[in-house]
Amino acid sequence: MIKRVGKYTLKFTEPPLITAFASVAGKFESEGPLKDNFDKIIYDSHAQKDTFEEAESTFQQEALSLALSKWGSKAEEVDFVLAGDLLNQCIASSFGLKAFGIPFLGQYGACSTSAQNLIMAAIFTEGKAAKVSAAVTSSHYCSAERQFRFPLEYGAVRTPTSQRTVTGSAAFIVENPTNPAKSSKSSLICPEITAATVGVICDQGVKDANNMGAAMAPAAASTLKTYFDDTGKSPSDFDMIFTGDLGKVGSSLFSELMGHTGYDIRNNHNDCGLMIYDINKQDVHAGGSGCGCGACVLSAHILPSLIAKKYRKVLYIATGALLSATSGTQGATIPSIAHLVELSSAGG
Amino acid sequence: MIKRVGKYTLKFTEPPLITAFASVAGKFESEGPLKDNFDKIIYDSHAQKDTFEEAESTFQQEALSLALSKWGSKAEEVDFVLAGDLLNQCIASSFGLKAFGIPFLGQYGACSTSAQNLIMAAIFTEGKAAKVSAAVTSSHYCSAERQFRFPLEYGAVRTPTSQRTVTGSAAFIVENPTNPAKSSKSSLICPEITAATVGVICDQGVKDANNMGAAMAPAAASTLKTYFDDTGKSPSDFDMIFTGDLGKVGSSLFSELMGHTGYDIRNNHNDCGLMIYDINKQDVHAGGSGCGCGACVLSAHILPSLIAKKYRKVLYIATGALLSATSGTQGATIPSIAHLVELSSAGG
Numbered sequence: 001m002i003k004r005v006g007k008y009t010l011k012f013t014e015p016p017l018i019t020a021f022a023s024v025a026g027k028f029e030s031e032g033p034l035k036d037n038f039d040k041i042i043y044d045s046h047a048q049k050d051t052f053e054e055a056e057s058t059f060q061q062e063a064l065s066l067a068l069s070k071w072g073s074k075a076e077e078v079d080f081v082l083a084g085d086l087l088n089q090c091i092a093s094s095f096g097l098k099a100f101g102i103p104f105l106g107q108y109g110a111c112s113t114s115a116q117n118l119i120m121a122a123i124f125t126e127g128k129a130a131k132v133s134a135a136v137t138s139s140h141y142c143s144a145e146r147q148f149r150f151p152l153e154y155g156a157v158r159t160p161t162s163q164r165t166v167t168g169s170a171a172f173i174v175e176n177p178t179n180p181a182k183s184s185k186s187s188l189i190c191p192e193i194t195a196a197t198v199g200v201i202c203d204q205g206v207k208d209a210n211n212m213g214a215a216m217a218p219a220a221a222s223t224l225k226t227y228f229d230d231t232g233k234s235p236s237d238f239d240m241i242f243t244g245d246l247g248k249v250g251s252s253l254f255s256e257l258m259g260h261t262g263y264d265i266r267n268n269h270n271d272c273g274l275m276i277y278d279i280n281k282q283d284v285h286a287g288g289s290g291c292g293c294g295a296c297v298l299s300a301h302i303l304p305s306l307i308a309k310k311y312r313k314v315l316y317i318a319t320g321a322l323l324s325a326t327s328g329t330q331g332a333t334i335p336s337i338a339h340l341v342e343l344s345s346a347g348g
Numbered sequence: 349m350i351k352r353v354g355k356y357t358l359k360f361t362e363p364p365l366i367t368a369f370a371s372v373a374g375k376f377e378s379e380g381p382l383k384d385n386f387d388k389i390i391y392d393s394h395a396q397k398d399t400f401e402e403a404e405s406t407f408q409q410e411a412l413s414l415a416l417s418k419w420g421s422k423a424e425e426v427d428f429v430l431a432g433d434l435l436n437q438c439i440a441s442s443f444g445l446k447a448f449g450i451p452f453l454g455q456y457g458a459c460s461t462s463a464q465n466l467i468m469a470a471i472f473t474e475g476k477a478a479k480v481s482a483a484v485t486s487s488h489y490c491s492a493e494r495q496f497r498f499p500l501e502y503g504a505v506r507t508p509t510s511q512r513t514v515t516g517s518a519a520f521i522v523e524n525p526t527n528p529a530k531s532s533k534s535s536l537i538c539p540e541i542t543a544a545t546v547g548v549i550c551d552q553g554v555k556d557a558n559n560m561g562a563a564m565a566p567a568a569a570s571t572l573k574t575y576f577d578d579t580g581k582s583p584s585d586f587d588m589i590f591t592g593d594l595g596k597v598g599s600s601l602f603s604e605l606m607g608h609t610g611y612d613i614r615n616n617h618n619d620c621g622l623m624i625y626d627i628n629k630q631d632v633h634a635g636g637s638g639c640g641c642g643a644c645v646l647s648a649h650i651l652p653s654l655i656a657k658k659y660r661k662v663l664y665i666a667t668g669a670l671l672s673a674t675s676g677t678q679g680a681t682i683p684s685i686a687h688l689v690e691l692s693s694a695g696g
Contacts, residue, residue, distance in 0.1 A: 002476045008427075008451050010477055051678050079356075080546060087672065088436040090456045091680075094549060094670035098683045103356050103546035105464060106456035106670070108438045116453060120468075127475020128350045129358055147674075198428060198451035201442060322442035322454070324435065326495075330399050332439075335446045 002126050006230025008197055015192035015344070016125040018118075019175045022066035023299035024059050025292075026141070026167030032277045037300035038168075039066050045142055045167065053091060056140035059169035059292075060085070060096030064136050067171035075100040078173070079130035082120045084113040085138045085291055086165075087147065088324075092138050096169075102134065110320030111216075111245050112199070113137045114170070114295035115339035118316075119196040121174035122341075131176050138169035139290030148209065148325055161211040163247045164284040166276055168292035170299040191306040195342035197230065199223040201322065203335040209323060213250020213273075213286055215334035216319040220246060221257035223338040224317060228263055235265045239311040242302060243338075244294030244318035245273040247287030272297035294318045306345040316341045350474050354578025356545055363540035363692070364473040366466075367523045370414035371647035372407050373640075374489070374515030380625045385648035386516075387414050393490055393515065401439060404488035407517035407640075408433070408444030412484050415519035423448040426521070427478035430468045432461040433486045433639055434513075435495060436672075440486050444517075450482065458668030459564075459593050460547070461485045462518070462643035463687035466664075469522035470541040470689075479524050486517030487638030496557065496673055509559040511595045512632040514624055516640035518647040539654040543690035545578065547571040549670065551683040557671060561598020561621075561634055563682035564667040568594060569605035571686040572665060576611055583613045587659040590650060591686075592642030592666035593621040595635030620645035642666045654693040664689045 003011045025038040026045060035041075040062060047055035060083070068075060081100065084107035085092035093106060109116040117135035124130040142152055144165040150156040174193065202222050206215040220243050228234060235241060246254050251271045258265045272294040273287035298316060305311045319338040328334075351359045373386040374393060383389075388410060395403035408431070416423060429448065432455035433440035441454060457464040465483030472478040490500055492513040498504040522541065550570050554563040568591050576582060583589060594602050599619045606613045620642040621635035646664060653659045667686040676682075 004427075004477075004479075053674055053678065054680075079352075084456065086437075088674060089434075089458065089670065089672035091670065091672045091675045094683050094685075095675065095680065098549035098551055101548050104549050104685060105468070105546060108432065108454035108456040110437065120453070123475055123477045124471060127471055127477060129352075129471045129475060131352075198453060200449050201446035201452050203446055322437065322439065324437035324439045326401055326436060327439045327443065330401065332402075332443065335442050337442075337452060 008226050009195060009230035011195045012122055012126045012193060014126060014177055015194045016122045016174050017177050017190040017192055018172050018303060019190050020067045020071035020173040021170065021299045021303055022063050022070055023170040023296045024062045024168060025296055029166060029168055029276060032282060034276055034300045052140055052143040053087060056092040056138050056143050057096030060092055060136050060138045063169040063171040064097060064100065064134060067173055071173045075102050078102045078132050078134050080105055080124060081134040081136060082107050082117040083136040084108050086110065086144055097136060109337060109339065110322050111289060111291050112318040112320030112337050112339045113291045114298060115316060115318035115341050118172060118193060118341050119198060119339055122193040122196060125174055125176045133174045134171060135174060136171040137291040137295045139165050139292035141165045141167045144290060158285055159210040160285055161249050162285045163212060163273060163287050163289035165290040166288045166293040166296060168296040170295035189307050189346050191303050192344045193341060194344045197223055197227040197340040199338045201335045201337050203333050205333050207333050209328045211249060212289060212321045213247040214253055215321050216336040217246055217250040217253035217257060219336035219338040220254050220317050220319050223340050224258065225261045227340050235263055235268060238268060238313050238315055241265055241269045241315045243271045245289040246271045246319060247273040247289060249286050306343060309345050313344050316343055356574050357543060357578035359543045360470055360474045360541060362474060362525055363542045364470045364522050365525050365538040365540055366520050366651060367538050368415045368419035368521040369518065369647045369651055370411050370418055371518040371644045372411045372516060373644055377514060377516055377624060380630060382624055382648045400488055400491040401435060404440040404486050404491050405444030408440055408484050408486045411517040411519040412445060412448060412482060415521055419521045423450050426450045426480050426482050428453055428472060429482040429484060430455050430465040431484040432456050434458060434492055445484060457685060457687060458670050459637060459639050460666040460668030460685050460687045461639045462646060463664060463666035463689050466520060466541060466689050467544040467546060467687055470544060473522055473524045481522045482519060483522060484519040485639040485643045487513050487640035489513045489515045492638060506633055507558040508633055509597050510633045511560060511621060511635050511637035513638035514636045514641040514644060516644040518643035537655050537694050539651050540692045541689060542692045545571055545575040545688040547686045549683045549685050551681050553681050555681050557676045559597060560637060560669045561595040562601055563669050564684040565594055565598045565601035565605060567684035567686040568602050568665050568667050571688050572606065573609045575688050583611055583616060586616060586661050586663055589613055589617045589663045591619045593637040594619045594667060595621040595637060597634050623649065654691060657693050661692050664691055
């Protein structure tokens with residue numbers, strides 16, 4: 001049953017399980033610290049397609065195919081797929097997933113989409129709308145750069161606060177714990193989605209599209225504070241608190257903002273944008289970003305660590321900057337949002 | 349409780365109620381047959397803002413404000429807002445709704461978004477994730493033309509199969525029937541969401557962005573056939589079957605495709621894209637389109653007719669073309685989708 005806790009937090013009393021997941025990353029990502037943890041590397045940034053956009057669709061297709069195959073089952077057994085990406089009109093998702101024939105619900109939360117998808121899937125599952133849902137998201141450095149900033153061929157110089165959009169996709173299968181699925185034998189070791197907080201849109205007036213971390217940090221802090229207030233929990237209740245893609249600048253602002261609210265997260269916060277690259281060696285300025293950033297780290301590091309009981313309880317807070325190239329050139333601010341998922345290893 | 353019926357249809361056994369709704373339309377729409385039914389007309393296509401995009405946000409803001417005020421309650425009492433639009437990165441929704449401070453979940457189903465929002469809201473409500481959800485969507489002729497085709501200033505000639513994007517927004521409040529809300533006195537006459545079918549992506553290879561009706565008709569037919577197969581119902585069970593924005597070309601294809609599946613819908617099908625304009629007098633070529641098209645007709649005609657018991661049971665099938673200007677110029681096909689909502693007047 002879904003129980004509402006406090007103002008905006010949902011508690012899942014029969015926690016949905018993440019019974020399979022897979023990540024597909026690009027060449028540059030395969031040179032970072034998680035290189036051995038991705039399920040597949042696609043070395044060609046065109047993925048043997050004509051365009052970067054089609055390549056990004058291929059990443060999604062591969063990620064969902066791999067997750068389904070790990071799950072030991074077929075697309076026909078999935079009730080819904082929730083998917084989204086950064087491209088205009090989310091074409092990476094619609095083109096990438098159309099061949100599966102699964103009822104499709106497009107999501108848009110910018111880089112917060114991975115968490116939004118999981119929350120939706122958990123609500124569907126626990127609310128009995130679905131036995132099995134899939135959640136897929138992606139981003140691609142080359143398609144994102146030319147859409148939001150400049151085509152790479154221009155060789156534009158990037159500012160120190162800018163982040164590198166991760167080329168990658170990850171897919172997750174979310175299932176009812178009482179569903180007699182193929183994977184039931186392994187359900188004892190599947191990570192659980194135990195709670196979630198849906199964020200409100202924050203806008204602190206940041207306008208610099210090369211400093212997304214600063215735009216998104218207040219949203220992350222707002223959602224995490226809401227979650228702590230709603231549940232009565234505190235940072236020490238968690239092995240780790242992960243943000244999606246705040247990068248160096250945003251992470252330090254986030255930590256400072258949380259300090260102001262009375263919650264000290266300095267000892268157990270890390271950001272997926274700082275984990276996916278070796279930011280001292282790889283030329284990524286303030287870190288990684290994009291829908292694929294948090295999703296790939298979730299699949300390649302966080303969930304495996306929960307299964308291995310290296311972590312028992314973590315928070316995953318994916319942050320999104322809800323701007324477009326149009327709003328940016330019109331001089332608008334960058335509204336941001338963050339959605340939080342509480343994850344536990346099997347049996348808490 | 350949510351019951352799964354057949355393959356992809358959800359039945360809501362304690363049907364969520366649409367307890368308030370409002371539509372805001374543009375000047376050209378106010379010259380059509382529904383002129384007296386919109387809650388508000390904004391005659392200035394800039395809505396006194398600097399850009400068409402900001403204007404579209406204003407339409408959303410006004411629509412939700414009006415729906416909340418009809419509902420007799422405040423934004424703080426709404427658990428989630430589900431919203432989406434056609435603009436890149438859905439900025440009409442994020443900018444239009446940020447001031448309300450409601451937990452926000454961005455949806456992208458192109459012109460099918462209005463139905464997708466209602467389905468999500470119904471699942472949230474019946475699944476006990478929310479007591480009250482809001483669903484908002486919009487489109488704007490001027491922002492859509494310059495994004496998907498040409499800026500209006502170019503004076504581009506439009507083909508006979510092209511449709512005119514509706515300038516308008518509508519907002520809906522979806523509530524649990526057992527929720528003791530402000531509107532409970534009137535809940536006896538609120539339309540009910542009794543069932544829903546989420547569509548799969550269809551792609552029949554249509555590539556003409558000036559003939560969206562042809563691209564979307566197969567998706568509408570696929571979803572409606574699934575719904576009939578799942579439920580054992582047939583066209584004669586409904587007073588009317590409404591599609592969102594197939595227009596003249598798409599509607600006739602839809603009717604033909606349904607005929608091939610053995611379901612004759614010719615007597616009780618109408619399309620919101622043919623209802624919002626006087627297509628013989630207004631220069632709209634094949635009819636209206638856009639997220640705002642179906643949503644405004646739902647709010648201005650369909651729901652009031654259910655309340656007045658002019659209709660007892662209807663289907664609302666919103667269709668979406670999942671293309672972008674990028675995919676179009678790259679020569680890709682137009683994948684499409686349709687989501688179906690079964691609506692009943694109070695007490696069936």
